[in-house]
Amino acid sequence: MPGAAQLLLLAALVAGEPEFAVHLRAPAVEAPPTSAGTSAATQKAPTPPELPVPYADAVPMDPEILSAPRPRRKLGTNTTIFVNFDGVHISExxxxxxxxNCSWLKKNTTFEPWSGNLAQRVAILDAMRSQVNELGVRVTGQRPPATEPYTMVVYGGDSIEEEALGRAPAGDCWDDLPNQIAYVFLDGERSTWINGGASTALHESAHTWGFDHIGLEYSLMAPSGDNTLVKFFDGCAQIVDNPELDPVDEGSCPQISLEQCGLSDFQDDIAMMRLLFGEPYIDDVAPTLELVDPFDGRYFQGPADFPVTLRVIDDQHPQVYELAIGVRGLIDEPAFSAVHDPSFDVEALPIGEWVFELRLRDAAGNETSLDFTVVVGEEALVADDGCNCKVDEGGHEDRRNAAVLGLLTLLGLVGRRRSSSSGSSPARTCWRSCPASPTPGARRCR
Known part of the structure; x- marks a missing residue:
């Protein structure tokens, strides 16, 4: 198949005619293999290309802030990690x-968008989800509504320059400050880290919840990390002060440590996660699929080539979705294809009025649908208002007038009335004589 995009052929038309096809813009393909594997199940050391890198990341919070009276978050309720790959300015x-978007840590700093592609973003998020799917944590790359509390992980910056894989505020033992900001410095030379990116994002998030480093290499809260996917340790482990695994006298959250391990210098990762965030997060929310372009009822001269741009809103976006593209009368039983982005490009749609029927499923099986219509005719769209104007498909002027006149024209072309939703529409540019003008001449049709 030509090009990088997967080509999904929907129908072959009459011999000699252009072949109707749809190009998926972001088919779900595997992310490039990483250089290190997964040690989550065995806890055995992998064979990384370099020695583990110290996190050097847990920065104690101001004791006055931690001790200030405030409403306590209800223990045992689910939490959300929003991984911000899109760049952000952090004020103070x-x-x-x-x-x-403000913090005392990395204040007044601008982070550029992460350089990785959509497939890599999804791979990192999916790897994170695989490590917390039995815990009360939702992972998303789409900023949640302002009404919801969430930890934001800013994914950008260079770990070589920062001399750390990430950084986060520490010491909030009961997650009473749920809207914290953590940082993952994995652009630059380590931008290809998928497993390590997921582990680092979870590691830094855990610091914002009050977690300390523990003295078990190749566990999630170890003080050093590499490009390996690791889990929270299930059991009590010694809290340590540095990459040399020197033990501490007391952890950041001694009350929790005493309750769960009987010792103030030990930490039980899984028990602490369940105490804070309760039962596993259940995704029972269907995605929302929105048509961005073309608008419903759009007219094209055939055979028509045009992009279909869609927007997804979902509680765990982006992820691997399943998309079925039906076209009534052409494809009535479409197959599902795995995609990261459901947008697609149409080629050589024949003359007629076509209803596109889209179905989208998220990874949990929640499904939504969207229908829209396009009309394809033989002639370029002409507005019959005495102006003899030809529609310019590529222009951007007079959008509202063009849409209205175009719909009036369609009444004659297709013999039925349709209303269009908001969106882009063709522009029309024409000139005509103005007999009513004192001076003969021309004026722009409006």
Missing amino acids: CNPSNSHE
Whole structure:
């Protein structure tokens, strides 16, 4: 198949005619293999290309902020990690506030968008989800509504320059400050880390919840990491102070440590996660699929080539979706294809009025649908208003008038009335004589 995009052929038309096809813009293909594997199940050391890199990341919060009276978050309720790959400017505030993009840590700093592609983003998020799918944590790359608390992980920056894989505020033992901001510095030379990116994002998030480093290499809360996918340790482990695994006298959250391990210098990762965030997060929310372009009822001269741009809103976006593209009368039983982005490009749609019927499923099986119509005719769209104007498909002027006149024309072309939703529409440019003008001449049709 030509090009990088997967070509999904929907129908072959009469011999000699152009072949109707749809190009999926973002088919779900595997992310490039990483250089290190997964040690989550065995806890055995992998064979990384370099020695583990110290996190050097847990930065103690101001004790006055931690001790200030505030409403406590209800223990045992699910939480959300929003991984921000899109770049952000962090202004100054204390305590941090993910809703306002402000923090005392890395304050007044601009992070450029992460350089990885959509497939890599999805791979990192899916790897994170695989490590917390039995815990009360939702992972998303789409900013949640302002009404929801969430930890924001800013994914960008260079770990070589920062001399750390990530950084996060530490010491909030009961996650009473749920809108914290953590950082993953894995652009630059380590931008291809998929497993390590997922582990680092979870590691830094855990620091915002009050977790300390523990003295077990190749566990999630070890003080050093590499490009390996690792889990929270299930059991009590010694809390350590540095990559040399020197033990501490007391952890950041001694009350929790005493309750769960009987020792103030030990930590039980899984028990602490369940205490804070309760039962596993259940995705029972269907995605929302929105038509961005073309608008419903759009007219094209045939055979028509045009892009279909769609927007997905979902509680765990982006992820691997399943998309079925039906076209009534052409493809009535479409197959599902795995995609990261459901947008697609249409080629050589024949003359007629066509209803596109889309179905989208998320990874949990929640399904939504969207129908829209396009009309394909033999002639370029001409507005019959005495102006003899030809529609310019590529222009951007007079959008509203063009849409209205175009719909009036369609009444004659297709013999039925349709209303269009908001969206882009062709522009029309024409000139005509103005007999009513004092001076003969021409004026722009409006």
